[in-house]
Amino acid sequence: MVDRLAHSEANSKRIALVESCFGAAGQPLVISGRVLIGEGVLTKLCRKKPKARQFFLFNDILVYGNIVIQKKKYNKQHIIPLESVTIGTQPDEGDLRNGWLIKTPTKSFAVFAATATEKSEWMNHIEKCVGDLLEKSGKAPTGEHAAVWVPDSEANCCMRCQKAKFTAVSRRHHCRKCGFVVCGPCSDKKFLLASQSSKPVRVCEYCYVQLTSGGGLQHSDSTGRRSSNFNNVSDDEDEDDSSD
Numbered sequence: 001m002v003d004r005l006a007h008s009e010a011n012s013k014r015i016a017l018v019e020s021c022f023g024a025a026g027q028p029l030v031i032s033g034r035v036l037i038g039e040g041v042l043t044k045l046c047r048k049k050p051k052a053r054q055f056f057l058f059n060d061i062l063v064y065g066n067i068v069i070q071k072k073k074y075n076k077q078h079i080i081p082l083e084s085v086t087i088g089t090q091p092d093e094g095d096l097r098n099g100w101l102i103k104t105p106t107k108s109f110a111v112f113a114a115t116a117t118e119k120s121e122w123m124n125h126i127e128k129c130v131g132d133l134l135e136k137s138g139k140a141p142t143g144e145h146a147a148v149w150v151p152d153s154e155a156n157c158c159m160r161c162q163k164a165k166f167t168a169v170s171r172r173h174h175c176r177k178c179g180f181v182v183c184g185p186c187s188d189k190k191f192l193l194a195s196q197s198s199k200p201v202r203v204c205e206y207c208y209v210q211l212t213s214g215g216g217l218q219h220s221d222s223t224g225r226r227s228s229n230f231n232n233v234s235d236d237e238d239e240d241d242s243s244d
Contacts, residue, residue, distance in 0.1 A: 006035050015029050018039070021072060023073070038122075041070075042111040045109060048151075050093075054066075057122070088101030098119040108146045109149070149179045161183065166183070170183060174202070186205050
C-alpha cells in the first residue's frame, strides 16, 4: 500500500499541505517516495507539564510541532528519523493514559493518546514503518537511547542526594544520562555523550563516575573541576521542553 501511494497525487498534496502548515521556518517534507501514513494530536509529557502536540507519521520520519491553529498552522517543527526509533512501554500517569515511549539516541519522551485504540494504531503503524525501513536498509535496530527525562513536577528535592530542596534559587537540572531531576552540586560535571550533542552535557555525579570509570574522560575543563561559569548556564541547556 505504501509503495502504491508513494507517487500518487493525493499523497503529494497531503504532504505539501503539512509542509505549508509549518511555514517558512519548517523543513521541506515533500521528497520522492515519502508517504504520509497518519496524523493526530498526542499529549507529550514535557519537562514542565504535559502539552498537546500535533504529530505526523510518514513512512520514514516522525514529525511533530506546537499547535498554533489546528489543521492550519504549527511551529517548532521536530523531525525524527524512524530508523532510530524504538517503542517502549509507559505506565499511566494519573489522568494521562494510553501512553508509550518514543526512544531515540538523541531524545526520548512519552506520549499519550486519547483512547486505547488510538494508542494501538499509532504503535502498530510506527513499528511497521520502522521494521520496513530496517529490512530495506539491512541495518540493526538502534541499541542506544537517550534517557526519558523525569518531569519537574515529580521531584521536590534532588533525586540523587535526597537533601536539596528545589526553590527559585536552587533550580532543577536534568542529568542527560539518566534523566533524573538533580540539584546543581549533584550535577556539576559534564561529559560528552556523542549521540546527544557535539559538546559535553550536564550529567549527575553518579552517572559521571559510571561514565569515566572505563576511561575516555571528557568534561567541562581540563582539571575535572566545574568551570567558573557552569552554574550560569540556564536550563535552555535543559532546552528540550522549556521551549518545546
